[in-house]
Every structure is written in C-alpha cells, then in structure tokens.
Amino acid sequence: MIYSNIASHGLISMEEEKFKPEIDEFFLRSIPKLEEGDFLARIFAQHCDLYDAYTIKGEKKLLHFSGKLKKKSSSYIMKPYVGDWVISCGEDSINIIKSVLPRKSVVKRFSQKYGEQVLAVNCTIVLIVNSADKNFSISRLKKHVALVEKNGLPYEIILTKKDLCEYPNNILNNVEINFSRKAFIINSLDPSEVEGIKPILKKGDTSLLIGPSGSGKSTIINMLCGKDIMKTSAVREKDFKGRHTTTVRRIIPLPWGHCITDIPGIKLIEEELPISISEFKAIEEKALECKFSNCKHHTEPDCAVKKAVERGEISQDLYNKWLNNIR
Numbered sequence: 001m002i003y004s005n006i007a008s009h010g011l012i013s014m015e016e017e018k019f020k021p022e023i024d025e026f027f028l029r030s031i032p033k034l035e036e037g038d039f040l041a042r043i044f045a046q047h048c049d050l051y052d053a054y055t056i057k058g059e060k061k062l063l064h065f066s067g068k069l070k071k072k073s074s075s076y077i078m079k080p081y082v083g084d085w086v087i088s089c090g091e092d093s094i095n096i097i098k099s100v101l102p103r104k105s106v107v108k109r110f111s112q113k114y115g116e117q118v119l120a121v122n123c124t125i126v127l128i129v130n131s132a133d134k135n136f137s138i139s140r141l142k143k144h145v146a147l148v149e150k151n152g153l154p155y156e157i158i159l160t161k162k163d164l165c166e167y168p169n170n171i172l173n174n175v176e177i178n179f180s181r182k183a184f185i186i187n188s189l190d191p192s193e194v195e196g197i198k199p200i201l202k203k204g205d206t207s208l209l210i211g212p213s214g215s216g217k218s219t220i221i222n223m224l225c226g227k228d229i230m231k232t233s234a235v236r237e238k239d240f241k242g243r244h245t246t247t248v249r250r251i252i253p254l255p256w257g258h259c260i261t262d263i264p265g266i267k268l269i270e271e272e273l274p275i276s277i278s279e280f281k282a283i284e285e286k287a288l289e290c291k292f293s294n295c296k297h298h299t300e301p302d303c304a305v306k307k308a309v310e311r312g313e314i315s316q317d318l319y320n321k322w323l324n325n326i327r
C-alpha cells in the first residue's frame, strides 16, 4: 500500500544525492532521550501522511505519520510539516514519526474560508516573489508582505520577469519606497541575475519562497541548483495567471548548505489583511501611473492619483484620509 503511494507520488527519487541536514543548538536542546532504533531526521517533502526526510547521518528515509498512532498515543503528537525535525523509528521501508521537535518558527495564514493553514515551519527568512510584468500589483505584494510581517519573520522582496517589464527601474523604485527597504528585480531565466540573490541565502539557514502562482518561484530554485529540479510551466496567455504547477511542498538543499522551501502559489484574500492595506487599494493601484515613482500625490506634477480624484474615480474622502494616514 505504502509502496504504491511512493511510486504514484514520486516522493522518493533514488538518484538524489546524499544530503546531511545541519541541526542547530535550538533543536539539539530539545531532543528527548532516544530509544533503541530511534533516529533524528528533517522533513523535506510531504504528501498527505507520507514524508521524505533526511536523517542526521545523511540517509534519505520515507516516514509515515499515522492518524491512528496519533489517537493511540498518550501524549499529543503535533502534525509534522515540511521543515520539521522529528524523532522516528522503524524498518527501512516504513518509518513511523514518533514526535516532532519544538519549532523555531511557523509561517501560517488564517482566513474564514480556509481556517488556519501552516505553510512551512522552521524557516529563518522568507523570500516574497512577485512578477514585475503586466501582472504586477502593488496591493497584492502588500498582502504577501502583511502575511509575513504577521508571522514575525524577516523577509526580502524579489521581483521577477524584469525582461518583460518596460520600465523595471520605476517598479523597483516604487516598491522600495512603498516598503522602505531595498528590493531585487531580476530576470530569473538569466543565471547571472539570479546569482545576485545568493548572498541572502546563507549556509545553515532555511528560506521559504512565497508568491502567486506563475511568479517564478520554482524557476529561481532551478537556476540556483543549476538543474531542473522543480517542474515549471508557462502562465496562461489570456490573463497571465499561473497554473499552480508546484503542488507538493518541498525543501531543496542548495549546494552551499542553504535549504530553500518551495510551496504552491498562494492567493491571499482581503480578510487576511490589516484594514489599512486593503482600504487604500484604489490609490495604490493608481499610483503606478504617476509620472514619478516616488510621487506623494500631493504637489507633484502629472499625478495619476490626483487626476483620478478630480475625475471622481477616487473619492475625495478616501484621498483626504490617505493624506492624513499614510503620507
């Protein structure tokens, strides 16, 4: 039963190289006393109740987390996620997850529609990937930033598809001003440009890529690895939307000892946001058309926002509120 699952989901691929996950002090401190046959492993991929993991010695194992075991167990066992360190035991083919070590961090989303959803655990940095082509939307990027800030993790913004962008510097300036931080803009199909983000992917750390489907998350990983590890596919021509190509969460170890987590694209909804962000959406979208990327929509010439207020497309009340709150 388990074997047919492995084959159909392709979780274990034997040609993969050995990889020794690095464990730090934080996790070492919380390891319980191990029994005969127990081993420590980090989860690298998940499909339902089956997990790919690397042991501390660098062996690849398939782990099983059974609901039955969870019920039978006297103590509560947390459901494991990609990124978790677990204590496991068993024969070569079927290993059972006995416990999950306390986590350093959790990235989760919460909405009425989906409830609480864990995206990844034990990440040290999040890379927010949004494409800067026709599909770019500052309010969408704000949603991703808000989600990461809510989870309290450090992050970097990476804008992709620079090659499909008429004025890449304008978008970059706009983003850097809006978020008061430096951002990256790259053509992810060009290895020398992807090289530019390597310094933020430090040895021993684990990063998480989040962004809409089709923004190029898996493409970046393939470039960093120098080979096609993750499947990618073109966005739909009619609306530039992605096709949800990545369906399984997975950590990919990079050659210099950094772990990068790829997850399916996420679509964030308004209710996940602080009100201040969704409320001024109309102004922020319009601001992309202003002559100056650092336009404050006040006294600057050729300001698209002021023009929209004059035409009645943006209400005077909202504009006044924006001037008082944001500027």
Ligand SMILES: Nc1nc2c(ncn2[C@@H]2O[C@H](COP(=O)(O)OP(=O)(O)OP(=O)(O)O)[C@@H](O)[C@H]2O)c(=O)[nH]1
Residues within 6 Å of the ligand: 160, 161, 162, 163, 164, 186, 187, 188, 189, 211, 212, 213, 214, 215, 216, 217, 218, 219, 220, 231, 232, 233, 234, 235, 242, 243, 244, 245, 246, 247, 263, 264, 265, 266
């Ligand atoms: N021209 C251009 N195309 C890119 C760039 N980055 C990614 N693409 C293309 O965009 C498409 C989507 O890329 P993926 O890497 O599959 O996107 P993803 O974010 O992993 O999408 P999901 O797995 O669906 O969440 C692919 O056809 C890529 O070749 C870029 O910088 N420039």
Ligand SMILES: [Mg+2]
Residues within 6 Å of the ligand: 217, 218, 219, 230, 231, 232, 245, 246, 262, 263, 264, 265
């Ligand atoms: Mg993908």
Ligand SMILES: [Zn+2]
Residues within 6 Å of the ligand: 287, 290, 291, 295, 296, 297, 298, 300, 302, 303, 304, 305, 306
């Ligand atoms: Zn303006």
